[in-house]
Amino acid sequence: MFLDGVTYASIARNLALGRGRFWAPHYTDTIYPAFHEHPPLAFWLQSLWFRAFGDHWFVERAYSATAAALIVLFIVVTWRAVHAVPDARNQDWLPVALWMAAPVVSWAIVGNLLETTVAVFVTGAVAVLTLGQGQPATEFSAFAKASADRRRFSGGWSSCPRRPPWWHRDYSGALPARPDSLPVLVACGCLSGLCVVGATLAKGPVGLFPLAAPLILALLPERRWRSTWCGAAAQWTAVLLCGALLYAGGESRESLSRYLHEQVVSALAGRREMSAGPLTMVGALVEGVWLPMALVSGMLVVMARRWTTPPSRGRSVAAAFTLLGLCGTLPILVSPKQTGHYLMPAVPFYAIGAAAFVSPTAADVLNRLRAGRSAVALRVLAATVAVAAGVAAALPAFEREPARMGELDRLATVAPRGATVGICPSTNGDWGLHAWFQRRFQMSLDAADPVSHEWFLQAGEPACTPATCRAASDPSARLMLLRCDR
Template sequence: MIPGNSTLERYLPWIFTISFTLITFLPRSLDDTMFMDGLAYASIARNMAMGIGSFWKPYFAESFWLPYDNGPFFFGHPPLQFGMQSILFRLIGDSTAVENIYNLLVLIVSILLIAKLWRELFKETPDLAKYAWLPILCWYAVVTVYYSIPNNFLDSTMAIFCLLSCYFQLVFLKSKLFFKPRNYIFPVLAGICIVLACLTKGPVGLYPLAFTMVYVIVYDHSWFKSGVKTTAIVLVTFTFVLGLVLLYKPAFTFLKTYFQGQVVQALLQKREKAGEGFTAHFYLVKELLRNVYPHLAMLVGLYLISASYNIKMSISKRTTRICQLTLLIAGSAILPMLVSIKQYPHYLLPSLPFVAIFFAALFVEKIHALTLIKTKLTVAGFSIAIVCCWTFTIIKLTNIEHNEMAANAKELKHYVARASTIGICQNLYHDADIHTYLQRYHSLSLTTKTENAKYVFADANCLSSFDLKKDKVVPLEDHYFLVIKNQKAREQHALYH
């Protein structure tokens, strides 16, 4: 926050932060491009809303591009996000506005929670608590965040429940409420949130269980017994609620199938892999370092600017502890995932709010000192930055990227009935984009048994396997084709009869 009495001066940093997030979020919400995972999850939620599949038997399609998850229902991930998103589909209908609205809600709730965590952490230093916009800026400046949030990933929803659990524990600990039994509602709520996190994306959602003990280690070892008691309440609540869920037979069947087919197989290195060998275990560490290059550069720049104004203040003890806490919590989210070599950049999402708070805490005292010295310059800087953000956003909005596969899926609507199964050439079957775009936009399933299929999705490599004298070929974008079997023969027959 900029020192001063003007409302404009108080809210300029927030206006800048929100404007910065919209540079990427707004254009990505208006185009037809989405990563295949997000398309698959939206398709499952849409099908659930239409009564195709159910909460404990999610359904994607009759076909799937991976050699696993091909059972009678989709068991690749727990179903909570599908269920929540299906409510929006029931309210709005089958529209891509659903996933865009859902992503917007995830963005807003994430921003609110990061701000509340920051204010709670800096409760004793009101001047710094007012900089709640700074960790949000650091968070959305991470490549993985601004790429992932518009992509409907499960990790974004799971991160919200993890943040909520950590926030409830933090409020409980900061207020020293463990002397009042009625206030143990906070660790109970924290345990429930961990169940919700696990029902969104699995065991990765367990890391908030470490929050209380990490806090005690960083802040006050004399609270050790109270910390153990609080952690026990969180754990018992988690176990009890999850146990109630497992008593329901459909839930037990699904979660058992999920655990055996996804978690165990990933640990046995029998699913997707980040690489080969020992170094594959550290893929997420390399990704994290790649993501924070801008933050490290900003840290160096901030120290150079501070030195030029002869600001030689060191980080306070209170802020140092916040840095230690957030770094350890981020580590508790990332380190368990290194056991498996199934790793993707968006797996970092639950840890990144704490990484952002860590860097913001490193920045905040020097930024505060600089704004006290150069208030007018700071106001001018934020004003220029806001204009630049909206200039970039408008440029992006006037140049929305065209997505060829989405266009192909829409074109197929003119030829193929909705919810049909069409053929696909064998060499294309494992292309996830084809499966997900055709299912999301027209509910199509795919089969490599093309001999009995009336329609076949093809490319130039397999066109020679068709009888082009009898079969009609409809050109699609990006060098794809729709082959309509025996269509020319039928047209000729109709012409002569």
């Protein structure tokens, strides 16, 4: 697990234990006793899991795995909402596979990063918008008309031995009414706006980009401008009302103001961590998102033994969702602080766009597999990969720092849980040390006044160890706890 993920899990656990408040989460007694580096919603949501299951190593991983499952659900819902023909709708596995192909996805999920929670909210925001605007009318009508003509001129579907199994479920009569009535549009727009607010309260302004979704989805050929403007107005109104309520609340306004000043403004001014270059995000997008998706698409072309050009509507879906993904990526370029996992919330939309472009070729692959026994092998392989991914997300991240994890295990029997422990000033910059001692033992490390505490942690530098302290753990270990006379 990444350092950030360990920190976030500690904050969530502390909230579950009653240490800190929603608008003032608590990290340690010596570092960020009131944590305003990020908005608090993701910490609070994860704290509910700690309240339910207790302080165990699997809690943050179960939370992240559940968030990943919700992202998959929203990807599938969105894919099915923008496709009417069953052959296309039944390929909802394709955008999920392309989403999983991006390494940044597994990094964020396994690492317990805030971007995973943001991705849940932004994909949910777009999913409810597409549901509110109903099934694509043009493609649906054309397909139903062709089916009706076939039924009329061929003696009816009931006499056809190859009647599709989905016919009676989806197309057994007249066209169903589109669910784009005004109440549905307004309700879905408001719910989408609440999801945007949730994304913003999880990681800040990077969660606002689904506000562009109503206008971008209007580029699809069958979308109605009435649906577009009703959905957009409801979504934007919900966001503005929530913003006004947050500003009116004294504690929420103070907390978010501190976050904007200490994190956002400082990052834009270059006073926070700096990335390798101003185009770090572009390189991460090409190498970490588009290239893996292109490789998967290339594998499908090889398996199909040909490239099938997508129809015009498929190209429109690909362009719209790629543009939506860029809305979640390009604004980050204005900040000197860039890193690859910031891409995570936009990856689902890149995956949907890429899937729409390669969907006909994937259909050819499935048709070839259905002709033989390869379909069974493919299902077994897919199930194996899914199970392996779930197990990997649930396992503790001991492999990242095995030496440090071993040292912490050896200290577990003597570590004073919840205590403040002195450390040498030269060790204070080891943020991983602070994070892991807080996560494992709820301990705070103090370098400002180390001799005033009953316990002292020696991390390889005995020169500053107080003379009144004696070893309470293995003296030969790199990390040694000492108990001091007071």
